[in-house]
Amino acid sequence: RYEKIWLTLSFGVILIFMLIIGVQAFAFEHAPPSHKEIIDPQKVDVTAPFDNPGVFQTGENEYEVVMTLQAFGFTPHEVEVPAGAKVTFTLTSKDVIHGFQIAQTNVNAMVVPGHIQKVTQTFSKPGEYLVLCNEYCGIGHEMMAMTITVK
Ligand code: CUA
Incomplete structure (x- = not known):
């Protein structure tokens, strides 16, 4: 049962990281035009x-x-x-x-x-x-x- 929780947790963490990276990439793409x-x-x-x-x-x-x-x-x-x-x-x-x-x-x-x-x-x-x-x-x-x- 604990394994299941840990698996879900680590999967969630990975998802969050991917989300952060995605958001950063998006923000970079849309940097102010001067840059x-x-x-x-x-x-x-x-x-x-x-x-x-x-x-x-x-x-x-x-x-x-x-x-x-x-x-x-x-x-x-x-x-x-x-x-x-x-x-x-x-x-x-x-x-x-x-x-x-x-x-x-x-x-x-x-x-x-x-x-x-x-x-x-x-x-x-x-x-x-x-x-x-x-x-x-x-x-x-x-x-x-x-x-x-x-x-
Ligand atoms: Cu220009 Cu160092």
């Missing part, structure tokens, strides 16, 4: 918005930074935004997987070729913020860095 969007890494330079990288004011206190990552640098290499503004970084890679980590913040994103990564950060304190690539991307990985100046 799913496909872009041809070879054509980044001629694909909007990456054909025109830079800092753009998008609202009263909102900015968008359009940036490309490539071995071994960031374009643009230097960015300036006002303190307290909501800054959205729109990122893509032109070659391999790079990282986008802003020192002194919680921003730590993976930038995958073929995809558009969006991260938002409000820099409350003025200063210079170092951005590092934290995914090994080749021989120049250690040198891949840029600066965000917050004024």
